[in-house]
Amino acid sequence: MEVVCRDLAVEYVSSGYRIRPFDGLDLEVGPGEIVLLLGSSGCGKTTLLSVLAGILRPLRGSVRVAGVEVTELSARSLRAYRQRSVGIVFQAFNLVPSLSAAENVEVPLLAHGTGRHGARGTARELLERVGLSDRLSHRPAALSGGEQQRVAFARALALNPPVLLADEPTAHLDYIQVETVLLLLRKIASEGRTVVVATHDERFLPLATRAVEMSPRPIVESLEPTTIDLGPGEIIFKQGDPGDRAYIVEEGEIEIVRPRADGAEEVVSKIGPGGNFGELAPMFGLPRSATARASKPSRLVGLSPSDLQPWLTKHALIDN
Amino acid sequence: MPSDEETKPGGASLRLAGLRGGGRLSFWLIGIRDLQWRRRRFALAAVAASMTLALALLLSGVGAALDSEAGRTVASFHADAWLVRSGSSGPFTSPAPFPVGWLARVRQLPGVRAAAAVVIGGATVSGPHPRQVNLIGMTEGVGAGVNRFGVVLRRGSALVDTSLGIELGSRLVLNGVRLRATGLLHGRTYFAGVPTVVVALREAQLIAFRGLPLATAIVTRGSPRQVPAGLARLQNRQVVDDLSRPILGAEQTILLIRLLLWVVAGAIIGTFVYLSALERAREIAVLKAIGIGTLALMVGLIVQALAAGLLASLLAIGLETALAPASDLSVAVPTLSYLLLPLLAAGIALVASLAALRRTLAVDPVLAFGSA
Numbered sequence: 007m008e009v010v011c012r013d014l015a016v017e018y019v020s021s022g023y024r025i026r027p028f029d030g031l032d033l034e035v036g037p038g039e040i041v042l043l044l045g046s047s048g049c050g051k052t053t054l055l056s057v058l059a060g061i062l063r064p065l066r067g068s069v070r071v072a073g074v075e076v077t078e079l080s081a082r083s084l085r086a087y088r089q090r091s092v093g094i095v096f097q098a099f100n101l102v103p104s105l106s107a108a109e110n111v112e113v114p115l116l117a118h119g120t121g122r123h124g125a126r127g128t129a130r131e132l133l134e135r136v137g138l139s140d141r142l143s144h145r146p147a148a149l150s151g152g153e154q155q156r157v158a159f160a161r162a163l164a165l166n167p168p169v170l171l172a173d174e175p176t177a178h179l180d181y182i183q184v185e186t187v188l189l190l191l192r193k194i195a196s197e198g199r200t201v202v203v204a205t206h207d208e209r210f211l212p213l214a215t216r217a218v219e220m221s222p223r224p225i226v227e228s229l230e231p232t233t234i235d236l237g238p239g240e241i242i243f244k245q246g247d248p249g250d251r252a253y254i255v256e257e258g259e260i261e262i263v264r265p266r267a268d269g270a271e272e273v274v275s276k277i278g279p280g281g282n283f284g285e286l287a288p289m290f291g292l293p294r295s296a297t298a299r300a301s302k303p304s305r306l307v308g309l310s311p312s313d314l315q316p317w318l319t320k321h322a323l324i325d326n
Numbered sequence: 327m328p329s330d331e332e333t334k335p336g337g338a339s340l341r342l343a344g345l346r347g348g349g350r351l352s353f354w355l356i357g358i359r360d361l362q363w364r365r366r367r368f369a370l371a372a373v374a375a376s377m378t379l380a381l382a383l384l385l386s387g388v389g390a391a392l393d394s395e396a397g398r399t400v401a402s403f404h405a406d407a408w409l410v411r412s413g414s415s416g417p418f419t420s421p422a423p424f425p426v427g428w429l430a431r432v433r434q435l436p437g438v439r440a441a442a443a444v445v446i447g448g449a450t451v452s453g454p455h456p457r458q459v460n461l462i463g464m465t466e467g468v469g470a471g472v473n474r475f476g477v478v479l480r481r482g483s484a485l486v487d488t489s490l491g492i493e494l495g496s497r498l499v500l501n502g503v504r505l506r507a508t509g510l511l512h513g514r515t516y517f518a519g520v521p522t523v524v525v526a527l528r529e530a531q532l533i534a535f536r537g538l539p540l541a542t543a544i545v546t547r548g549s550p551r552q553v554p555a556g557l558a559r560l561q562n563r564q565v566v567d568d569l570s571r572p573i574l575g576a577e578q579t580i581l582l583i584r585l586l587l588w589v590v591a592g593a594i595i596g597t598f599v600y601l602s603a604l605e606r607a608r609e610i611a612v613l614k615a616i617g618i619g620t621l622a623l624m625v626g627l628i629v630q631a632l633a634a635g636l637l638a639s640l641l642a643i644g645l646e647t648a649l650a651p652a653s654d655l656s657v658a659v660p661t662l663s664y665l666l667l668p669l670l671a672a673g674i675a676l677v678a679s680l681a682a683l684r685r686t687l688a689v690d691p692v693l694a695f696g697s698a
């Protein structure tokens with residue numbers, strides 16, 4: 007396998023809170039395969055690409071790309087890895103605006119030590135391959151979105167890396183340009199490269215060898231209500247867990263807590279008897295945004311989010 | 327696809343990236359291309375910095391002129407020693423008169439080969455716009471102003487500095503005494519650009535002492551080994567120091583303003599480069615993400631700072647040359663200043679760009695994955 011991730015966890019700080027977009031992720035992609043990372047915004051698709059690109063260090067786990075354990079590379083070797091082992095196509099193209107199309111493609115070659123003439127020749131060859139032989143000296147601002155995307159692909163392939171990572175490669179493109187990108191990706195994979203694409207564009211699905219759903223699916227089916235008894239300190243769910251049920255507190259007290267960036271824990275709210283929590287994550291297919299923990303002996307009823315409102319209405323009527 | 331063996335998919339073996347071979351020089355291009363891309367802003371920054379540098383250069387010229395006029399004035403007497411009234415700090419700042427008859431005694435002193443009496447003071451040139459001048463009266467024989475121009479000072483004649491704006495042969499009235507300009511002096515000013523008028527000793531006595539036979543100094547060729555009672559001996563260096571003292575404050579102010587102008591020029595260039603680094607944060611992140619070393623990226627910014635500094639200094643030299651003639655004061659920019667200006671400007675631009683370089687170091691390549 008060209009790309010192998012095991013038990014991968016990433017944590018970063020956002021607005022003062024520690025966020026884990028994924029925890030315990032496994033992934034295997036072989037040469038010539040196109041794997042899609044699908045999911046809604048914030049589910050960790052781009053974060054996973056950053057880890058595969060050797061830009062973001064994971065909290066835990068192993069990432070082997072082309073036989074190299076990326077997590078063990080020094081800063082210097084990581085730079086070499088980014089040059090030689092992975093080509094990256096960024097969202098919104100992210101070309102250098104002051105450089106021409108050919109110069110943009112030359113940059114990684116020059117950084118690698120290729121002579122100026124050699125770099126120019128390779129850039130021309132790559133741009134011809136993506137159909138831009140008449141756009142060599144145009145700056146990105148003078149190119150259409152599709153043309154910029156093709157320059158970005160040419161830049162990513164400049165050093166002929168075994169792995170190509172593409173982040174939302176069809177964003178900002180019209181359907182004709184999307185078609186060109188799809189064909190290009192198929193061609194790149196057919197040459198034996200491993201291609202990982204982060205997208206929420208499902209038009210990629212027929213092209214892909216495999217799709218990895220990064221965000222939990224919303225719970226639409228009905229689950230049997232269940233009663234849960236908890237002792238003080240016992241956890242119902244952790245931040246980052248996929249959501250399944252909503253909960254109603256019958257007895258005791260539940261604390262909703264979030265780990266802060268400084269290591270401390272913030273109690274977001276305390277929910278007593280009659281209160282409810284946890285319906286949003288299963289309803290919208292989001293990971294749990296906080297941890298729920300019993301602060302005293304408690305009894306909860308867990309049910310499908312769709313059953314929560316009828317249940318509350320029914321019990322309110324009975325109480326009345 | 328590249329056919330080069332080196333660029334085949336490399337598997338486990340990783341090569342070190344960085345600035346090697348042809349790559350080293352080519353990273354200059356990123357900086358230059360960015361300058362072309364932002365050429366209007368670059369031109370504005372260079373012009374703004376050049377204006378402050380031109381002012382600094384002008385002030386450097388004024389400072390150098392002030393600094394040199396005292397030395398030039400004292401040297402023009404071709405004296406080895408000066409004798410002034412005891413208690414006087416110097417012949418220019420505190421002229422104290424004594425009988426001109428003392429000159430005979432001085433001429434007899436051992437070590438003195440020749441001596442001349444001098445009257446030094448101030449006077450006003452009458453006219454619709456009265457002008458303050460420095461008055462020097464001297465006997466023939468000693469005094470460069472006389473010998474250098476081959477003009478013999480006669481009664482009624484005067485040598486005037488060109489900055490007074492009086493043409494050769496014109497008449498002038500000095501404290502009510504009518505004179506004719508029979509010779510012109512160049513760059514003979516002191517007390518910060520006040521022009522000098524040289525007249526015959528007797529004329530000076532008429533202007534300064536209503537004709538009384540007094541002098542304020544005796545200049546000698548050869549240094550007297552003894553000094554007569556009532557007189558004190560000064561060396562040329564002491565006289566220069568004394569003459570410079572009144573404008574010391576002005577010179578220090580000029581120096582301070584020059585330094586401030588350098589700082590402003592540096593700040594303009596630094597701000598330009600910093601803003602460039604700030605705006606290029608995503609671009610820098612992308613370049614880092616694709617394996618470009620921080621050092622290579624910094625080369626681009628250094629090129630920008632150097633280019634801005636060098637262009638600003640060249641424009642400043644042009645501006646200074648155009649503006650200098652408009653100044654009443656003699657502006658004498660030393661040649662060394664012209665040569666040093668581009669180097670200093672480049673150095674200051676580099677220092678001013680440190681914040682931008684730090685900013686470049688701090689850019690997280692993760693930013694590359696963001697959208698525009």
